[in-house]
Amino acid sequence: MIRRTEPGGEDRLRAALAAYGTVFSAKIRALLDAYGAGYPFARFYAISSGEQALPEAVLAVSDGAGILCAPEGFAPGALAAFLGLQPDIVSLLTDLSNAKALRALLPNARPLSSGDVMRCAQMPDVPPQPDGTVFHQNERLDRIYPLLQKSFPGFSAPFDAFYADLSHRVRHGVTQAAWLEDRGAPAATASILGRDDTHALLGAVATAPACRGRGYGRYLVSRLTREALQGGRAACLLCKSAAAHRLYTRIGYTVCGQYGELDLQT
Numbered sequence: 652m653i654r655r656t657e658p659g660g661e662d663r664l665r666a667a668l669a670a671y672g673t674v675f676s677a678k679i680r681a682l683l684d685a686y687g688a689g690y691p692f693a694r695f696y697a698i699s700s701g702e703q704a705l706p707e708a709v710l711a712v713s714d715g716a717g718i719l720c721a722p723e724g725f726a727p728g729a730l731a732a733f734l735g736l737q738p739d740i741v742s743l744l745t746d747l748s749n750a751k752a753l754r755a756l757l758p759n760a761r762p763l764s765s766g767d768v769m770r771c772a773q774m775p776d777v778p779p780q781p782d783g784t785v786f787h788q789n790e791r792l793d794r795i796y797p798l799l800q801k802s803f804p805g806f807s808a809p810f811d812a813f814y815a816d817l818s819h820r821v822r823h824g825v826t827q828a829a830w831l832e833d834r835g836a837p838a839a840t841a842s843i844l845g846r847d848d849t850h851a852l853l854g855a856v857a858t859a860p861a862c863r864g865r866g867y868g869r870y871l872v873s874r875l876t877r878e879a880l881q882g883g884r885a886a887c888l889l890c891k892s893a894a895a896h897r898l899y900t901r902i903g904y905t906v907c908g909q910y911g912e913l914d915l916q917t
Contacts (some may be wrong), residue, residue, distance in 0.1 A: 653698050653710070653733050658689040664697065667705040668720060669848045674768055674887045674910070675720040675745060677852040679711040681825040681845025682718075698730060712740055717915075719745035731756035734915060743913045750911025761914045766891035768908035774880050775903045777873040781866055785832040786874075789821045794837040795830050795855075802857035828855075829875060831867050839867035843875050851879035853888040856895070873902050 656664055661683055668676035668683075679695070686693040693713045697706035698721070708721035710730070717740045719730070731753055734740055742763055743753065754760045780786060787794070793814055799806050820826035830840040839858040843851050853875055858868050872888075879886040889910055890896050 653696050653729060656688045656695040656697055658687060661688055664695055664709055667709055670705060671720050671722060672849040673720060674850060674852050675718055677845045677847045677850040679709055679718050679720055680847040682711050682713055684825045685820045685823045715739055715741040717743040719743060719749060721749055725749060727752045741916045743915060747909035747911040750913055754913055763912040763914040764891060765911045766889055767906045768910055769888050769890050769899050769904040770907040771876050771886045771904045773903050775873045775876050777877055778866060778870055781870060783833060788829045792817050792828055795828060795840045798837050798840045798857045798859060829871055833862055838862040839871055841871035841875055843879055846884055849884055850887050851884040853886055869898060876902060
């Protein structure tokens with residue numbers, strides 16, 4: 652049974668997400684804490700096979716992008732049927748095993764991306780702030796947009812929507828957005844994208860092409876990782892490229908799983 656959560660039912664989802672404690676639960680929790688269940692563009696579904704006190708799995712959908720938090724051994728048959736009837740859900744992010752199981756049940760689904768889930772549980776050494784830079788956190792958020800545009804070819808969010816969403820998440824305390832300024836221009840950025848009770852998810856790590864190789868990304872990720880750990884949460888991130896893997900490994904991250912993202916558009 653897949654049932655949409657209505658306003659007032661958020662605590663039941665929070666309890667389920669806390670029980671699972673994964674990067675996917677942290678990502679859903681951030682969306683839930685920022686917007687709740689009362690907005691049409693952010694929907695949350697409890698997936699159960701019976702009358703359990705807590706949902707067996709949780710699905711969140713925001714502007715067509717789905718995120719699934721499900722335990723090992725989750726049976727995806729009902730979810731596959733549900734997704735086949737929801738043409739507005741165009742992608743799905745989850746752990747790799749569930750992504751593969753769903754793809755086998757959805758003949759039109761295609762792999763979009765995959766990579767490692769990495770985790771840092773030990774306090775990292777934060778290198779000195781690079782000379783000549785200015786550190787910003789949760790301010791002048793518009794300066795982050797061009798960095799993401801230049802670093803991620805698939806990044807296509809309109810500026811107004813991006814800025815409104817990021818500002819809203821920062822105001823509600825679910826996102827910590829940091830960036831470095833070098834000679835008046837944005838040089839690098841990284842964020843704590845979301846948190847649950849045990850995990851903090853880092854991401855949106857980008858450096859301007861002219862500023863690469865100067866340690867800006869390492870400084871930001873190390874600083875935010877330390878902030879997450881000081882808050883009593885393990886720091887996690889999703890990693891796809893070999894260069895990023897080398898950077899995160901030097902900071903103290905290790906691989907703890909894999910993720911998969913499906914393209915559900917027919």
